[in-house]
Amino acid sequence: MKKVKIYVTLRESILDPQGSAVQGSLHNMGYDEVSEVRxxxxxxxxxxxxERDVDTLVKEMCEKLLTNTVIEDYRYEVEEAN
Amino acid sequence: MKKVKIYVTLRESILDPQGSAVQGSLHNMGYDEVSEVRxxxxxxxxxxxxERDVDTLVKEMCEKLLTNTVIEDYRYEVEEAN
Incomplete structure (x- = not known):
């Protein structure tokens, strides 16, 4: 059994309104040290x-369903599950 | 400048309907090897x-705004920003 962790982030060129909203709230709460929230x-x-290769499977699933590759990037890690 | 990465996950005892829906879709697409999607x-x-300590700041922000500690766990990493 393999455990896969997938991290999906917005591409750098894409605006992140949710991140901006969170950053605004953090500033309002006095955490002015914070910037670049994504x-x-x-x-x-x-x-x-x-019989299928785990890397191939993960990439296929990411590209077909889990991410929107037009606006998002992804990376993943595969580890042995306990 | 420090770069902080925060991972927020649902506690193990909490049902994850979004994960279940994604798992159902993956199965429908033929990826039957997949389970435990969270x-x-x-x-x-x-x-x-x-003057404030980065760890203290991150924990405060997570507990006050970024996570719902009743149903979510979090972990974070601090690294030097480029």
Whole structure:
């Protein structure tokens, strides 16, 4: 069993209104040291190894369903599940 | 300048309907190897060091605004920003 962690972030050139809103709230709360807030997604899943290669599977799933590659980037890590 | 990465996940005991929906879609698409899909948030931000300690700041921000500690866990990493 493999555990896969996928990090999905907005591409740098894309505005992040959710991040801006959070940053505004943090400033209002007195955390003026904070800047460049960007918000993405973090997915964890398990893959039961089959004849298919885990890397190929993860890339396919990311590109077909999990991310919007026009506006988002992703990276992932595969580890042995306990 | 410090770069902080914050990972927010639902506590294990909390149901994740968004994760279940994504898992259902992946199964419908033929990715039957996948299980235990959980979806969380991934935040990146920069902190301009002040007299306040970065760890204290991050924990305060997470507990006051960024996470709902009743249903979510968080962990974070601090690195030197380029």
């Amino acid at each position: 918000i993405g997604k973090f997915l964890e899943l398990q893959i039961d190894p089959s | 979806i969380g948030k991934f935040l990146e931000l920069q902190i301009d060091p002040s």
